[in-house]
Amino acid sequence: MNKKNVSKWVIGIAIVALAMFLIFRLTGNKEIQGEEIEVKEGDISTYYNFSGSIEAKNKSTIFAELPLQVSEFLVEKGEKVEKGDVIYKSSTGQNVKADISGEISKIGVEENAQISPGTEIIEIVDYNELELKVKVDEYDLNSIKVGTKVEVTVNALDKIFKGEIVDISKQGVYMNGVTFFETLISVESEEGIRVGMSAEAKVLNEESNNTKILPMNSIEFRNDNTPYVNIKKDKSVKEKEIEIGITDGVNVEIKSGLEIGDKVFIPKVETNNFGPPEGVRRSDDSEVNKDE
Known part of the structure; x- marks a missing residue:
């Protein structure tokens, strides 16, 4: 040769x-790789979320109605006043009083300066009564009403406060194809909250307590959107149809098809240089079948 x-x-x-x-x-006769997850008992809730900013419920801005001069301010910025307190005197001898109780947040002019009509002279803000102003789109409007309890998270403080919806505008504003309705939520006052801070309001939508739950990644769907899970037995995996309820994006409620303590199988998907992923390879001895 x-x-x-x-x-x-x-x-x-x-x-x-x-x-x-x-x-x-x-x-090759290989066992399908993956992990088994147990059906557990737990609570699951879904929420509507709205964003906005903290505002003062009561605020008063005093403007000059006529040309005038302030002969003397009787308060300073940051000072607290009560309704009826004299806050400044005009050059004509007029005593101007506070129309709300609160804190002097701004003094816009100087004493003895000539002031024209419409000039902002002084601003009073009541920081003891705060509210969150949010915009609710027309599709979520039926989910709220005056008196609805709300959880308010002030982002800068990373803290949750109790709130309640106190007003919903009867007239919406059309923006980008959707109509929004201004909604006011009362917020309990606490040290650290400042007017203008951004906040999130969370309103309960649905909840199910002491129910059967599984992680979302353990659920699969057929082409007709029928949900199912994989059940592993020896070297084979079978599909089992289930009925699901609400989901919070992490866990899902199992309404039927499984019981607490049952285990479902999540195949491990691995790529290699030869053939399909290990976790989904099917052979004569190791195959996935539909539950009969």
Whole structure:
């Protein structure tokens, strides 16, 4: 046998060996890899979320109605006043009083300056009564009403406060194809909350307590959106149809098809150089079947 024939013979053996190796990898009797998750008992809730900013419920801004001069301010910025307190005197001898109780947040002019009509002179803010102003779109409007309890999270403080819806505008504002309704939520006052801080309001939508739950990633769907889970037994995996309820995006309620303590299988998807992922490879001894 000459060298040329020997080379062809060696190459042929190598090709056959490679083919046998690939066949073995594709049809080898391997156990499907993955993890089993147990159905547990728990609570699950869904919420509507709205964003807005903290505002003062009561605020008063005093403007000049006529040309005038302030001869003397009787208060300073940051000072607290009661309704009826004299806050400044005009050059004509008029005593101007506070129309609400609160804190002097701004003094807009100087004493003895000539003031024209419409000029902002002084601002009073009541920081003891705060509210969150949010915009609710028309599709979520039926989910809220005056008196609805709300959880308010002030982002800068990373703290949750109790709130209650106190007003819903009867007239909406059309923006980007959707109509929004201004909604006011009372917020309990606490040290650290400042007017203008951003906040999130959370309103309960649905809840189910002491129910069967599974992680969302353990649920699969057929082409007709029928939900099912995988059940592993020995070296085979079967599909089992279930009925699901509400989900919070992490867990899902199992209404029927499984009981607490049952285990479902999540195949492990691994990529390799030969053939389909290990976790979904099917063979005669290790295959996935629909539950009969």
